[in-house]
Amino acid sequence: MTQGGAARRTVLGAAVLAAGTGSTALTAGSAAADDGYGYGAGDGRGNGDGDRGYRDLPHPTVIGHRGASGYRPEHTIGSYQLALDLGADVIEQDLVPTRDGHLVCRHENEIGGTTDVAEHPEFASRRTTKSVDGVAVTGWFTEDFTLAELRTLRAKERIPAVRRRNTLYDGQWAVPTFEEVLRWADREGKRRGRRVWLHVETKHPTYFRGLGLGLEEPLAKLLRRYGRDGRGAAVFLQSFEPSSIQRLSRLVSAPRVVLLSAAGTRPWDFEVAKDPRTVADLVKPEGLKWIAGFAQGIGPTMDLILPRDAAGKLGAPTTLVKDAHARGLLLHPYTARNENSFLPAEYRKGTDPAAYGDALGAFRTYFEQGIDGIFTDNPDTGLLAAEAFRPGRRPVNR
Secondary structure (H helix, E strand, O other): OOOOOHHHHHHHHHHHHHHHOOOOOOOOOOOOOOOOOOOOOOOOOOEOOOOOHHHHOOOOEEEEOOOOOOOOOOOOHHHHHHHHHOOOOEEEEEEEEOOOOOEEEOOOOEOOOOEOHHHOHHHHHHOEEEEEOOEEEEEOEHHHOOHHHHOOOOEOOOOOOOOHHHHHHOOOOOOOEHHHHHHHHHHHHHHHOOOOEEEEEEOOHHHHHHOOOOOHHHHHHHHHHOOOOOOOEOEEEEEOOHHHHHHHHOOOOOOEEEEEOOOOOOOHHHHHHOOOOOHHHHOOHHHHHHHOOOOOEEEEEHHHOOOEOOOOOEOOOOOHHHHHHHOOOEEOOEOEOOEHHHOOHHHOOOOOOOOEOOHHHHHHHHHOOOOOEEEEOOHHHHHHHHHHHOOOOOOOOO
């Protein structure tokens, strides 16, 4: 750990281990009328009682990307717990369904790379190839497993070649359901006397709706059950498909974020609906105005704010931060990481792709653009860099 946090992570990790082992129209939708208030900020529940919701979060906000996935296998209770213990302001979950309709936390529905399913001979016949959002993917898929079957699997590190130390924790945690995460967040909120914020993504919603496994309705049901459906709820709802966010806007009032990939790409729901717009169109003022009709923010890839050249170095910033803020949208770009393989070229140190580079320098450059928050696999690094920007220093790109 380059900033002296290794000992703290070791102590926290022991505590975590002990605790954790056991075709839709693309038009703006109106928000639900019920704000869902009724829970005080100190009781651990998701909705505020007369507060300003996400505006009360520290700025810039540090979001634990899939938890603290730089230190623990992603999307496990251990990863979420460590992110919270390291001080992350918000913890992210990605949601995919099981065959029997339960929402579970995985970055993708293909689980060969994040669980030990390949070591289970009873599931060998379920390995298959599917087209997911137009891409052929081979492996094992959550929609082919019941929740009971999925519970027999254990999570493992997704990129062991880069994060070799994370393999120490392979097999320590199961795949959590989103309901289990909501219960965990409530418990932690009550224990800490403050709300635990979540950042929840619907993965491949058009694909799953085509299978009869729509994500938005069961997600909204869970949010209502756990008091996280209101305008002041301690949760962001996010998706790369704008129509999913529009659908959610008609089901709950919680704040919503449209995720944006590379400029030349099209959201899969646009592909299905024959909508010709690309992400490049959505980041223009007119596209941002459209998004602001049903969402409170955008989650762009950092390259849309600070493009990289052919050598991997950062270029001049775009006007996206200024343009989004002009339309009242917050920005939560993704993803900041410590390792050389993920850093801009000028912040790398040495030739080992798994070694840490000047991550603090990169974070500071990101925050200087005036972003409202950032997704990071390393919440402690992000928080340390964010401190210089929290007392009121004016970002250069506002």
